[in-house]
Amino acid sequence: xxxxxxxxxxxxxxxxxxxxxxxxxxxxxxxxxxxxxxxxxxxxxxxxxxxxxxxxxxxxxxxxxxxxxxxxxxxxxxxxxxx
Amino acid sequence: xxxxxxxxxxxxxxxxxxxxxxxxxxxxxxxxxxxxxxxxxxxxxxxxxxxxxxxxxxxxxxxxxxxxxxxxxxxxxxxxxxx
Amino acid sequence: xxxxxxxxxxxxxxxxxxxxxxxxxxxxxxxxxxxxxxxxxxxxxxxxxxxxxxxxxxxxxxxxxxxxxxxxxxxxxxxxxxxxxxxxxxxxxxxxxxxxxxxxxxxxxxxxxxxxxxxxxxxxxxxxxxxxxxxxxxxxxxxxxxxxxx
Amino acid sequence: xxxxxxxxxxxxxxxxxxxxxxxxxxxxxxxxxxxxxxxxxxxxxxxxxxxxxxxxxxxxxxxxxxxxxxxxxxxxxxxxxxxxxxxxxxxxxxxxxxxxxxxxxxxxxxxxxxxxxxxxxxxxxxxxxxxxxxxxxxxxxxxxxxxxxx
Numbered sequence: 001x002x003x004x005x006x007x008x009x010x011x012x013x014x015x016x017x018x019x020x021x022x023x024x025x026x027x028x029x030x031x032x033x034x035x036x037x038x039x040x041x042x043x044x045x046x047x048x049x050x051x052x053x054x055x056x057x058x059x060x061x062x063x064x065x066x067x068x069x070x071x072x073x074x075x076x077x078x079x080x081x082x083x
Numbered sequence: 084x085x086x087x088x089x090x091x092x093x094x095x096x097x098x099x100x101x102x103x104x105x106x107x108x109x110x111x112x113x114x115x116x117x118x119x120x121x122x123x124x125x126x127x128x129x130x131x132x133x134x135x136x137x138x139x140x141x142x143x144x145x146x147x148x149x150x151x152x153x154x155x156x157x158x159x160x161x162x163x164x165x166x
Numbered sequence: 167x168x169x170x171x172x173x174x175x176x177x178x179x180x181x182x183x184x185x186x187x188x189x190x191x192x193x194x195x196x197x198x199x200x201x202x203x204x205x206x207x208x209x210x211x212x213x214x215x216x217x218x219x220x221x222x223x224x225x226x227x228x229x230x231x232x233x234x235x236x237x238x239x240x241x242x243x244x245x246x247x248x249x250x251x252x253x254x255x256x257x258x259x260x261x262x263x264x265x266x267x268x269x270x271x272x273x274x275x276x277x278x279x280x281x282x283x284x285x286x287x288x289x290x291x292x293x294x295x296x297x298x299x300x301x302x303x304x305x306x307x308x309x310x311x312x313x314x315x316x
Numbered sequence: 317x318x319x320x321x322x323x324x325x326x327x328x329x330x331x332x333x334x335x336x337x338x339x340x341x342x343x344x345x346x347x348x349x350x351x352x353x354x355x356x357x358x359x360x361x362x363x364x365x366x367x368x369x370x371x372x373x374x375x376x377x378x379x380x381x382x383x384x385x386x387x388x389x390x391x392x393x394x395x396x397x398x399x400x401x402x403x404x405x406x407x408x409x410x411x412x413x414x415x416x417x418x419x420x421x422x423x424x425x426x427x428x429x430x431x432x433x434x435x436x437x438x439x440x441x442x443x444x445x446x447x448x449x450x451x452x453x454x455x456x457x458x459x460x461x462x463x464x465x466x
Contacts, residue, residue: 008217008289009300052303059222061285075219075287079303082216082247082288083200083259083279083418091367091439092450135453142372144435158369158437162453165366165397165438166268166350166409166429179329182349190354190404196425197347198418199332204340254340268348269460272426275346279418310419 002027002068007077010053013042029055030064032074052079085110085151090160093136096125112138113147115157135162167235167243169227171218173250178260185244185262192241194268196275198261204254206301209294216249216258219287223247226286230278237314238274240265245278247288277314283307317385317393319377321368323400328410335394335412342391344418346425348411354404356451359444366399366408369437373397376436380428387464388424390415395428397438427464433457 005018021032033055037047047053055062056075068074088101104115116138120130130136138145139158151157168185170176178199186195202214231243244262252258261278265271283304290301318335320326328349336345352364381393394412402408411428415421433454440451 005219007219007287008291056219056222056287059219059225061226075222077219077287078289078300080284080287081290081301081303082218082286083283088369090369090437091441139369139372139437142369142375144376158372160369160437161439161450163434163437164440164451164453165368165436166433177329178332179327182328182347186349186351187405192351192405193353195347195349195351197332197345197349198422199336199345199347200418201336201342201345203343203416255337255342266353268350268426268429269456272348272422272429276418276422279422306419 001070003073005073005075007075009078010046010076013046015042027068028064029057029062029066029068029074032068033064036076047076053077054079084153086156088156088158090158092161093129093159096129098125110151111147112140112145112149112151112157115151116147130159136160137162167228167231168245169224169231170246171220171223171227171249172246173248175248175257176246176260178257181244181246181260182262185242185264189241189264191266192264193266194264194271196263196268196271198259198275198279199257200259200279202252202254202256202258206292206294209292209296211254211292211294213251213253213293214256214258215251215291215293217289217291218247218249223287227282230281230285233281234263234274234278237277238265238270239267240270240274243274243278245282247282247286249288280307280311280314284311317378317381318395319374319381320396321370321373321377321399322396323398325398325407326396326410328407331394331396331410332412335392335414339391339414341416342414343416344414344421346413346418346421348409348425348429349407350409350429352402352404352406352408356442356444359442359446361404361442361444363401363403363443364406364408365401365441365443367439367441368397368399373437377432380431380435383431384413384424384428387427388415388420389417390420390424393424393428395432397432397436399438430457430461430464434461
């Protein structure tokens with residue numbers, strides 16, 4: 001089981017800020033993005049590649065080949081715009 | 084007649100902060116420095132070339148070939164150290 | 167090293183003063199304040215809402231300050247960043263760096279801002295005369311950060 | 317554009333605040349505070365006396381701010397510089413630059429300090445445990461300024 005978090009535009013578009021996600025096989029960020037895209041509709045819209053998305057595992061920015069372990073907190077969000 | 088001003092280390096070394104100076108011929112900063120050096124003693128020490136000196140005419144930094152006109156305010160001082 | 171994320175406003179003068187007096191060998195104090203502009207990309211902005219990722223944001227800002235301290239000869243640094251809804255002219259962020267000399271303090275302060283802008287998980291949403299909109303990340307911010315990657 | 321030379325201390329927070337609130341389109345506020353260090357070139361400093369050239373100093377600082385405004389896209393700038401006798405941790409100088417974006421405000425603020433250090437007629441004399449000494453100009457300050465000469 002991993003925890004998924006969504007922030008900012010992504011959270012609003014998906015209408016969800018977090019969910020628990022159960023998975024059996026080894027998972028990378030890229031393969032998780034594929035799974036989420038396959039949900040269709042707004043999920044395909046946001047994760048399908050048209051929009052830039054950043055990912056963090058356990059609160060550290062990662063690239064798409066990063067491996068997700070059981071118990072991880074995985075967050076997706078648009079490029080940051082603070083400051 | 085021109086007015087000469089001395090600041091900081093120079094003022095202390097010469098023991099004078101300002102003087103009026105009468106001159107007949109055309110004067111540049113370099114020729115004025117020669118005149119002051121010729122006074123000998125601390126004047127030679129300060130203006131003789133061993134120490135870096137800056138000059139301003141009418142409150143604008145100038146180089147040694149700048150020409151001094153009658154009525155000008157000419158200031159000599161060490162490199163600045165504010166801020 | 168101080169990192170604070172808060173909804174309430176901050177007293178920049180008091181924060182800068184406290185940091186600059188924290189050591190007797192401080193010669194240079196460089197500060198950046200970011201504030202809400204009344205106009206962005208040509209559209210009038212009536213309010214700005216800042217969202218963040220609690221936990222990760224603090225960690226990201228601490229990492230940025232730690233990296234700045236490793237990279238430059240500075241003494242200490244402070245980041246205060248607000249979240250929640252702000253009005254034009256409200257302060258968003260304060261970064262203050264103290265050191266012996268100005269060159270390194272300036273570079274460190276600019277480095278912290280460049281990384282904060284591109285790596286700290288904050289997101290801005292503007293209330294404008296045309297409705298709400300999420301602020302897009304600027305290419306110029308990524309370019310600014312890339313200066314330091316050598 | 318504000319230039320002030322004064323013996324009394326200044327409230328940096330109030331000065332920065334007043335300048336940053338002077339326009340609704342300000343997004344970036346960069347400030348530098350220089351303060352007296354307790355140690356210089358390895359010798360303990362008990363006091364610092366600043367002398368200046370009244371008239372020329374104001375003119376030099378105004379010119380530096382004017383040049384900064386011509387060179388960068390900034391809105392306004394402020395320089396306050398103290399003269400007279402100061403103690404360690406006393407503020408010497410405040411430079412604040414306001415603009416729309418941080419990059420130009422940072423550059424302008426650093427430019428102003430680099431030129432102030434090399435062209436504004438101020439001179440420092442230190443009271444140390446070894447007696448009084450005039451502070452020598454630093455080669456590094458001339459080098460810092462030469463960055464902008466292109």
